[in-house]
Amino acid sequence: MSGKNWDRVPIDAQSIDAPLSLAAVFLVVTVNADKAALAKVASVLGGLDDLVKNVGFRDLSGRLSCIAGIGADLWNRLSPGRRPRELKPFAPVKGPVHSAPSTAGDLLFHIRAERSDMCFEFERILLDSLGGSITVVDEVSGFRYFDARDLLGFVDGTANPTGLDLPAAALVGDEDADFAGGSYVVVQKYLHDMRAWAKTPTHVQEEIIGRTKIDNIEIDDDDKPRKSHKSLATIEDDAGNEYDILRDNMPFGRPGQNEYGTYFIGYSRYLWVIEKMLQRMYVGEPAGAYDRLLDFSTPHTGTTFFAPTRPALQDLVQQSSAAG
Numbered sequence: 001m002s003g004k005n006w007d008r009v010p011i012d013a014q015s016i017d018a019p020l021s022l023a024a025v026f027l028v029v030t031v032n033a034d035k036a037a038l039a040k041v042a043s044v045l046g047g048l049d050d051l052v053k054n055v056g057f058r059d060l061s062g063r064l065s066c067i068a069g070i071g072a073d074l075w076n077r078l079s080p081g082r083r084p085r086e087l088k089p090f091a092p093v094k095g096p097v098h099s100a101p102s103t104a105g106d107l108l109f110h111i112r113a114e115r116s117d118m119c120f121e122f123e124r125i126l127l128d129s130l131g132g133s134i135t136v137v138d139e140v141s142g143f144r145y146f147d148a149r150d151l152l153g154f155v156d157g158t159a160n161p162t163g164l165d166l167p168a169a170a171l172v173g174d175e176d177a178d179f180a181g182g183s184y185v186v187v188q189k190y191l192h193d194m195r196a197w198a199k200t201p202t203h204v205q206e207e208i209i210g211r212t213k214i215d216n217i218e219i220d221d222d223d224k225p226r227k228s229h230k231s232l233a234t235i236e237d238d239a240g241n242e243y244d245i246l247r248d249n250m251p252f253g254r255p256g257q258n259e260y261g262t263y264f265i266g267y268s269r270y271l272w273v274i275e276k277m278l279q280r281m282y283v284g285e286p287a288g289a290y291d292r293l294l295d296f297s298t299p300h301t302g303t304t305f306f307a308p309t310r311p312a313l314q315d316l317v318q319q320s321s322a323a324g
């Protein structure tokens, strides 16, 4: 992002635009129902920035960053009556063949670093401080895989917005001034059918994704009856304006368990943009012509959060401790 120098580390908590990294942990938890649990969580969220410094300062070149996202139910518990305009639980999507489930999650921690041991250390201390106030619902350790490829072999992340386009696409603006600078975050954990994918000829795989496999060049399929993943995920309004999101997907897996996945994470200024992408992928455009990537990739989770700016997060937890 303009004006930022990422050699200046540690990185502030809640930096949506922190650099893409070699390692990441995606941790989703629910907060237990009692008031003490809520107070504990509020105090840990209040100390998140210090925790990033405590671990991040041990190796500045590790560029540790952490973003906490807050789900709609937890937001209501922390701050009833004042919340980001579009924030609501993930809406399940039902297509003719494939569906996207909505799964539980009050908090998302998106932890990134150049070293997986830094992500691990941060997560360990974070969970230790949260103690019995939360229940872990999902935990995924992702890694950067050659040329930033997903496990299907395609370079993933190329069309991400850069420079000034990044905040314009990913960060809330004046349309919701109280929450400006924050971001809607949607996550989905996908598992791949690698055998079926391997049997699919490369030119068909390329038509499905919308890019060539080796060179990562876009394929024009505007006139094709069956659109690629890339085209279905391209959102335009009636005036022809394109709406991007910021993705930081990571591969993960355990070959010994035949587990091969992509952890999808999208940050967006507007939640409706990601919802529209999902509609086009699952229902299809035109209806029925769904994203064939889904014939090989199944979502096992689906959760929506809002990641406030660091000062907005501080306000939120202070408000909550004042109220509690």
Ligand code: HEM
Binding pocket: 150, 152, 154, 155, 156, 157, 158, 159, 160, 188, 190, 209, 211, 229, 230, 231, 233, 234, 245, 247, 262, 264, 266, 274, 277, 278, 293, 297
């Ligand atoms: C199995 C899960 C997924 C995989 C493996 C995957 C992979 C890819 C790949 C390889 C590309 C092309 C290169 C690039 O621009 O990054 C791409 C593009 C894109 N994907 Fe996905 N994706 C997945 C799920 C999703 C989901 C769930 C969404 C949105 C809800 C999404 C949104 C996008 C967008 C916006 C683009 C860029 C389109 C453009 O402007 O060219 N992807 N994805």
